[in-house]
Amino acid sequence: SGAAIGPAQAQDYPTRNITMIVPFAAGGPTDVIARIVTGHMQQTLGQTIIIENVVGAGGTTASTRASKAAPDGYTLITGHMGTHAASVPLYPKLAYHPSKDFEAVGLIAGTPILILARKDFPPKDLKEFVTYVKANTDKLNAAHAGVGSVSYSSCQLLDSVLKINPTGVPFNGTGPAMNALVGGQVDYMCDQIVNAVPQVKGGTIKAYAVATPERNPSLPDVPTTAEAGLPEFQAQAWNAIFAPKGTPAPIVAKLNAALVKALDDEGVRKRLLDLGSVIPKPAERTPDSLKKLVDSEITKWSAVLKPLSN
Numbered sequence: 001s002g003a004a005i006g007p008a009q010a011q012d013y014p015t016r017n018i019t020m021i022v023p024f025a026a027g028g029p030t031d032v033i034a035r036i037v038t039g040h041m042q043q044t045l046g047q048t049i050i051i052e053n054v055v056g057a058g059g060t061t062a063s064t065r066a067s068k069a070a071p072d073g074y075t076l077i078t079g080h081m082g083t084h085a086a087s088v089p090l091y092p093k094l095a096y097h098p099s100k101d102f103e104a105v106g107l108i109a110g111t112p113i114l115i116l117a118r119k120d121f122p123p124k125d126l127k128e129f130v131t132y133v134k135a136n137t138d139k140l141n142a143a144h145a146g147v148g149s150v151s152y153s154s155c156q157l158l159d160s161v162l163k164i165n166p167t168g169v170p171f172n173g174t175g176p177a178m179n180a181l182v183g184g185q186v187d188y189m190c191d192q193i194v195n196a197v198p199q200v201k202g203g204t205i206k207a208y209a210v211a212t213p214e215r216n217p218s219l220p221d222v223p224t225t226a227e228a229g230l231p232e233f234q235a236q237a238w239n240a241i242f243a244p245k246g247t248p249a250p251i252v253a254k255l256n257a258a259l260v261k262a263l264d265d266e267g268v269r270k271r272l273l274d275l276g277s278v279i280p281k282p283a284e285r286t287p288d289s290l291k292k293l294v295d296s297e298i299t300k301w302s303a304v305l306k307p308l309s310n
């Protein structure tokens with residue numbers, strides 16, 4: 001327990017390697033975002049940050065583990081809109097609560113959602129996609145990163161707007177799901193832009209629309225859902241750093257300061273922006289702002305998502 005950590009230890013923090021748990025497969029959006037910022041944060045903190053990918057159950061396995069870790073600043077997690085919001089309504093017996101069992105450290109990036117499909121999926125544009133998926137719902141396969149993940153929850157929202165019920169195909173992250181989409185083994189996916197920019201630019205998959213009010217500068221030719229005729233579908237995820245509840249405030253403050261410094265770094269900003277992420281404004285970078293975001297996102301997704309029956 002955290003009772004053993006005195007003010008002097010918090011002052012000296014960090015004196016050894018820090019583990020950053022990523023709740024999805026390596027190479028996917030959360031992993032990529034976590035590696036970009038922790039690569040800079042470890043310079044500020046003077047200690048190595050080791051990424052540990054802990055997969056399963058839409059990121060909730062890793063989040064449960066992180067919630068029970070010693071609250072000493074040496075185990076952190078990069079959570080997101082799925083693990084730290086959408087999982088609450090989906091899993092009535094969730095073993096952690098995103099705000100009650102974690103200290104919010106800070107928001108890393110907003111990640112707009114794209115509607116993607118395999119390269120040879122017949123519809124040419126979003127209008128054709130809507131007609132096609134309604135006519136072929138029982139033949140469709142939709143890839144996702146597990147119940148509770150961003151890709152799962154975003155496509156649940158899309159499916160409810162379109163009143164379709166495709167077969168879901170779960171992966172340990174949208175990194176591997178993207179490989180299946182490129183390989184043509186699944187039909188479509190709702191994914192965070194960070195995971196899709198190189199493939200869309202390379203023409204190995206199709207992007208029908210970005211589900212945000214504005215087009216994204218990283219993919220200027222991809223229309224918004226409103227432009228393409230489906231304004232009801234709006235979705236932007238986010239990735240953020242959390243520490244177990246009870247992590248001393250001075251440690252949370254040091255981690256937040258290192259994150260803010262990373263978000264101000266030219267190189268970090270360029271890498272995040274090239275992948276289509278939205279870098280939070282200064283007022284959105286505080287622990288308190290993240291805590292408010294988590295609570296409002298739990299409320300928002302609880303109105304949209306139904307609990308699993310099992």
Ligand code: MLT
Nearest residue numbers: 028030149150151173174
């Ligand atoms: C990942 O890193 O694989 C994603 O964030 C998964 C998701 O939530 O869709």
